[in-house]
Amino acid sequence: MTRVIGLLMLAVAAAAAQEHSYTQADIENGARLYQSSCAGCHGPDGDMVPGIELQRGQFRRATTDTEIIRVIQSGIPGTTMPPSSFSETQAGSIVAFLRSRAPAAPAAGRGGAVTIARGDATRGRTVFDGKGRCATCHRVNGSGPRLAPDLSEIGTIRPASELRDKLLDPSTTIRPGNRYVELVMRNGSKVNGRLLNQDTFSIQLLDSSERLVSLSRADVREVTFVKNSPMPSYRDTLTADEIGDVVAYLVSLKGLRP
Numbered sequence: 001m002t003r004v005i006g007l008l009m010l011a012v013a014a015a016a017a018q019e020h021s022y023t024q025a026d027i028e029n030g031a032r033l034y035q036s037s038c039a040g041c042h043g044p045d046g047d048m049v050p051g052i053e054l055q056r057g058q059f060r061r062a063t064t065d066t067e068i069i070r071v072i073q074s075g076i077p078g079t080t081m082p083p084s085s086f087s088e089t090q091a092g093s094i095v096a097f098l099r100s101r102a103p104a105a106p107a108a109g110r111g112g113a114v115t116i117a118r119g120d121a122t123r124g125r126t127v128f129d130g131k132g133r134c135a136t137c138h139r140v141n142g143s144g145p146r147l148a149p150d151l152s153e154i155g156t157i158r159p160a161s162e163l164r165d166k167l168l169d170p171s172t173t174i175r176p177g178n179r180y181v182e183l184v185m186r187n188g189s190k191v192n193g194r195l196l197n198q199d200t201f202s203i204q205l206l207d208s209s210e211r212l213v214s215l216s217r218a219d220v221r222e223v224t225f226v227k228n229s230p231m232p233s234y235r236d237t238l239t240a241d242e243i244g245d246v247v248a249y250l251v252s253l254k255g256l257r258p
Helices: 002-017 024-042 065-074 088-101 121-129 161-166 242-251
Strands: 181-183 188-197 201-204 212-216 219-226
Touching: 024 088, 065 088, 121 242, 161 242, 181 201, 188 212
Parallel strands: none
Antiparallel strands: 181 188, 181 219, 188 201, 201 212
16 A cells, blocks of 8 residues: 555656646657657666666656756756757757656556556567557558558657557547548548648648548548547457557567667
8 A cells, every 4th residue: 555655646746747738749759859869878768877767757856847958958067967959849848758758656456556567579569460460550660551650669659558548449549640531522522541731721641542642722621530540449359468468569669770
């Protein structure tokens, strides 16, 4: 019970430290900046400097977002942490990424014991490519189709808990960059696909044949966002262990780095 209360207090403290509101774009930009500029010293998981675990909300000289941004920009005199040329927006996006990686309090099982599901990434890749048939839609490290979002860097963008939820109930949360649309053209024809970009004058999407389609807004009569994800639920398809293995594999995907 004491451990559970401690974990809950940690989660509450972490939430209180986040005085900024970040978008998914902020988090994804921060993930890329972190991997290219910070991971060399702090490690991909933020735990290579003793006493600091950046992706678990454990900092040594800062607590609030503003303080962390200041450290990223100014460095820490007398230490190996150098100043950077990041703008406040860029430093803020790194903070957004770190905050998104901070774990929530794990669920308590019987008797107050904290249970954390762990999987095997190697087995997970086998399920991903085989039984789960995930590779028939998703692309990883330059291999596979483009029908669904590229997962090459998914381990730097989404936490394990969110990946597990996505496997069990894909339609619960559909991020803006992963939305599918149905378009009705002024001539009555219909066009379906994954939305890539849109502005005042045009709409770009990827259709089911992996063709990039660019349409003029003037030719579109109606735009409807598809509420349900085309991704199937694996709740009744994969076992709990297989779900854990796939999550472990997805978390291991950090992008191709030299």
